[in-house]
Amino acid sequence: MKLPPKTPSESRTTITDIVLPGETNPIGNMFGGELLARMDRAASITARRHSRRIVATVAVNNVSFNKMIPLGSVVTVEAKISRAFNSSMEIIMDVWIEDRENGIKTKANEAIYTFVAVDETGNTVPVPPVKPETELEKERYNAALRRKQLSLVIAGKLNPKEATELKALFF
Numbered sequence: 001m002k003l004p005p006k007t008p009s010e011s012r013t014t015i016t017d018i019v020l021p022g023e024t025n026p027i028g029n030m031f032g033g034e035l036l037a038r039m040d041r042a043a044s045i046t047a048r049r050h051s052r053r054i055v056a057t058v059a060v061n062n063v064s065f066n067k068m069i070p071l072g073s074v075v076t077v078e079a080k081i082s083r084a085f086n087s088s089m090e091i092i093m094d095v096w097i098e099d100r101e102n103g104i105k106t107k108a109n110e111a112i113y114t115f116v117a118v119d120e121t122g123n124t125v126p127v128p129p130v131k132p133e134t135e136l137e138k139e140r141y142n143a144a145l146r147r148k149q150l151s152l153v154i155a156g157k158l159n160p161k162e163a164t165e166l167k168a169l170f171f
C-alpha cells in the first residue's frame with residue numbers, strides 16, 4: 001500500500017537548551033559529542049514524526065562544526081526531513097545560537113543524519129515520501145539521492161560503479 005506524502009513542516013522539530021559547565025571542553029566551549037547527541041535527539045523525533053514508527057540512526061553523514069559555542073549559550077537545533085526513500089529518511093539539522101541581549105540567532109553548525117524505520121522485531125518498514133514545499137526544501141530533496149549514494153559507497157554498501165548520481169557529477 002502506497003503511503004501518502006508528508007511535508008517537511010509536518011515533522012519539523014526544534015530543541016532549545018542551554019550549555020552547562022559539564023558539557024564544555026577545557027577552554028569553555030561546547031563539547032562536540034554533546035552537540036552530536038542533541039542533534040541525534042532532534043533528528044530522531046523528526047524521523048519518528050514523519051514515519052510514526054520506531055526509528056534508528058543508521059548513519060551520521062556530515063557534521064560541520066563551524067563556530068565555537070561558549071558556555072551559557074542558548075542553542076537551538078532545528079531538524080527537518082529532506083527526503084525519504086524506502087525505509088530510510090535523511091534529516092538535515094541547522095544549529096543556532098542566540099545572543100543574550102538582542103535575541104538574534106546566528107547559525108553555528110549544520111549536520112545530516114540518516115534514520116531507518118523499523119518494526120518491533122527490528123525489520124525495516126516503508127515510510128511516507130516527502131513532499132517538499134519551499135525552494136530550500138526542494139533543493140535539499142533533489143540533492144538527497146546523491147548524498148545517500150555517497151554515504152552507501154563510503155560505508156562499503158554500494159559499488160561505486162552503481163552510484164549513478166555520483167557518476168553524473170564526475171563523468
Ligand SMILES: CC(C)(COP(=O)(O)OP(=O)(O)OC[C@H]1O[C@@H](n2cnc3c(N)ncnc32)[C@H](O)[C@@H]1OP(=O)(O)O)[C@@H](O)C(=O)NCCC(=O)NCCS
Nearest residue numbers: 056057058059085086087088114116122124148151152155
Ligand atoms: C538500521 C538497520 C535495521 C538497517 O538494516 P539493514 O540490514 O542495514 O537494512 P538495509 O541494508 O535494507 O538498509 C535500510 C535502509 O538504510 C539505508 N542505509 C543503510 N546504510 C546506510 C548508510 N550508511 N547511509 C545511508 N543510508 C543507509 C539503505 O540504503 C536502506 O534505505 P532504503 O530502505 O530507504 O532504500 C540496521 O543497520 C541496524 O540495526 N543498525 C543499527 C542501528 C542502531 O542501533 N542505531 C543506533 C546507533 S547506537
